[in-house]
Amino acid sequence: MTLASSKDAAVLAGQPNTTSPFLHFRDLGKVYPTPKGPYSVLENVNLEVNAGEFICVIGHSGCGKSTLLNMVSGFAMPSSGEVLLHGVPIKKPGPDRMVVFQGYALLPWMTAYENVVLAIDSVKPNLSQQQRRDIAMEHLEMVGLTAAANKCITQISGGMKQRVAIARALAIRPEVLILDEPFGALDAITKAELQEELLKIWNTQKCTVLMITHDIDEALFLADRLVMMTNGPAAGIGEVMAIDFPRPRNREDIMEDPRYYELRNRALDFLYNRFAHDDT
Amino acid sequence: MVPIPSPRKDSNASPLGWLTRSSSNWLPPLLGTGGFLLLWQLFSMSGVIALPAPSSLFTEERTRTLIFYPFYDRGGLDKGLFWQTLASLSRVAQGYTLAALVGIAVGITIGLKPTINRAFDPLFQFLRMVAPLAWVPIALVLFQKNQPAAIFVIFITAIWPILINTAEGVRQIPQDYRNVALVLQMSSRRFFTKVLIPSALPYIFTGLRISIGLAWLAIIAAEIVMPGTLGIGFFIWDAYQQNYVGEIVLGVIWIGAIGLVLDRLMAALQNYISPGK
Numbered sequence: 405m406t407l408a409s410s411k412d413a414a415v416l417a418g419q420p421n422t423t424s425p426f427l428h429f430r431d432l433g434k435v436y437p438t439p440k441g442p443y444s445v446l447e448n449v450n451l452e453v454n455a456g457e458f459i460c461v462i463g464h465s466g467c468g469k470s471t472l473l474n475m476v477s478g479f480a481m482p483s484s485g486e487v488l489l490h491g492v493p494i495k496k497p498g499p500d501r502m503v504v505f506q507g508y509a510l511l512p513w514m515t516a517y518e519n520v521v522l523a524i525d526s527v528k529p530n531l532s533q534q535q536r537r538d539i540a541m542e543h544l545e546m547v548g549l550t551a552a553a554n555k556c557i558t559q560i561s562g563g564m565k566q567r568v569a570i571a572r573a574l575a576i577r578p579e580v581l582i583l584d585e586p587f588g589a590l591d592a593i594t595k596a597e598l599q600e601e602l603l604k605i606w607n608t609q610k611c612t613v614l615m616i617t618h619d620i621d622e623a624l625f626l627a628d629r630l631v632m633m634t635n636g637p638a639a640g641i642g643e644v645m646a647i648d649f650p651r652p653r654n655r656e657d658i659m660e661d662p663r664y665y666e667l668r669n670r671a672l673d674f675l676y677n678r679f680a681h682d683d684t
Numbered sequence: 685m686v687p688i689p690s691p692r693k694d695s696n697a698s699p700l701g702w703l704t705r706s707s708s709n710w711l712p713p714l715l716g717t718g719g720f721l722l723l724w725q726l727f728s729m730s731g732v733i734a735l736p737a738p739s740s741l742f743t744e745e746r747t748r749t750l751i752f753y754p755f756y757d758r759g760g761l762d763k764g765l766f767w768q769t770l771a772s773l774s775r776v777a778q779g780y781t782l783a784a785l786v787g788i789a790v791g792i793t794i795g796l797k798p799t800i801n802r803a804f805d806p807l808f809q810f811l812r813m814v815a816p817l818a819w820v821p822i823a824l825v826l827f828q829k830n831q832p833a834a835i836f837v838i839f840i841t842a843i844w845p846i847l848i849n850t851a852e853g854v855r856q857i858p859q860d861y862r863n864v865a866l867v868l869q870m871s872s873r874r875f876f877t878k879v880l881i882p883s884a885l886p887y888i889f890t891g892l893r894i895s896i897g898l899a900w901l902a903i904i905a906a907e908i909v910m911p912g913t914l915g916i917g918f919f920i921w922d923a924y925q926q927n928y929v930g931e932i933v934l935g936v937i938w939i940g941a942i943g944l945v946l947d948r949l950m951a952a953l954q955n956y957i958s959p960g961k
Contacts, residue, residue, distance in 0.1 A: 477867060479863060497869070502867060505863065509860035509861065511878070513883075522868075522874075526870045
């Protein structure tokens with residue numbers, strides 16, 4: 405996807421402000437106070453994200469990926485600079501920036517369906533009960549959970565929990581979907597299935613996605629751009645790599661594309677040579 | 685060769701077979717309790733202890749009547765153990781219900797507000813160490829009347845485990861759940877009913893279960909302040925003052941049994957409402 409076409413997408417999506425970028429990280433920095441003095445996690449992060457873009461963030465542990473996304477969701481506030489959505493600084497969490505939490509964060513005393521409906525009830529209380537029901541079932545169907553809708557969270561597998569979490573997040577129609585290593589704990593087959601489902605849903609809903617991953621292949625399959633972070637302390641964006649395979653994507657086609665290995669090697673080189681983790 | 689216990693169909697079906705196979709469940713408690721009663725019997729009969737022997741509960745006229753006719757009613761305080769227990773239970777129910785309501789409400793408040801918790805925690809930790817009997821004179825001064833004083837003693841004994849466990853349950857709500865509520869901008873009411881209460885429920889029930897035992901334990905202390913009223917606590921106190929030792933023993937066994945039943949009922953309720961915990 406070229407820059408021009410994604411700008412078109414922003415206009416088509418009816419964004420109110422065309423002069424400022426959809427999501428803007430401006431001179432962003434985060435410092436945590438520690439007993440040994442202030443510890444700078446992120447420094448001088450600048451990035452513009454277009455509406456409807458799929459962004460993956462990659463980097464070694466402790467490079468502040470989660471902190472970066474927490475400042476979009478509003479769970480953390482910047483120490484310097486700001487994160488602007490439609491040109492307005494983000495101050496607190498809100499349903500326009502829904503999070504798929506790392507540990508799923510589903511309420512275990514409820515069924516899959518009840519978890520999704522609770523989110524819709526909280527965010528869109530004006531809809532009729534029938535409408536809320538339909539939206540919940542529609543999104544559970546998208547992630548293939550129609551049959552398991554009335555199962556209790558404690559009775560379903562990790563992959564199914566992640567599906568419920570995604571259904572819950574998308575059911576409230578967020579502008580930005582934030583995923584913190586969503587598929588890290590899943591087996592390879594479930595992971596591939598879920599990646600494809602996520603892409604399919606994203607293709608229909610066209611929300612902006614920010615996703616943390618540790619998996620280069622996952623990023624190459626999903627993202628429009630891959631943001632590669634330098635190592636902490638005082639981490640920043642080392643390089644932003646555009647991944648312009650045509651969409652809708654097909655895993656086999658992409659892997660046959662010679663550019664796939666070019667991009668993959670570039671990412672590997674960044675992570676393991678230029679910014680290798682000095683864990684010695 | 686080691687014989688493998690094969691679950692044969694016929695031995696499964698016969699009650700005798702079941703009884704034999706489950707003997708490891710019922711045999712030790714039976715031997716333990718039986719042995720204890722036997723020792724007690726021997727010690728009493730040989731005069732080592734002044735307590736009447738367990739068999740005397742059946743041989744003695746007064747206690748035998750009480751055992752075999754729990755529903756008798758000769759007017760006044762001369763009533764069967766069933767009526768004595770019923771009076772005590774309704775007293776406990778009042779004090780305990782009050783303790784549950786106040787304990788859960790205050791517990792949630794201090795669980796949600798660390799400042800309020802810091803303000804009152806030393807006081808709570810101090811008050812919960814005061815024995816039920818010590819509350820009796822205070823309760824009498826405070827209320828001047830017997831009935832509210834007795835209920836207050838039960839209330840003040842039972843409230844602490846409910847309060848402290850509820851507060852802990854609220855503090856233990858996983859940050860993930862709070863974050864979900866934050867990002868969805870849930871109303872406080874929805875957070876309360878959909879997240880807070882279900883999440884803290886196992887803790888609340890732990891408190892309620894500990895407290896039902898304590899409330900029942902406090903019944904003797906509570907009824908000592910109520911001379912001339914019907915109730916198992918005063919029944920024991922009265923028996924002691926008139927030196928009916930057999931009645932005291934019977935009353936204590938009766939209280940223990942009721943306490944056990946209350947605890948089991950609470951455990952069953954806990955299991956029914958939040959299974960798997």
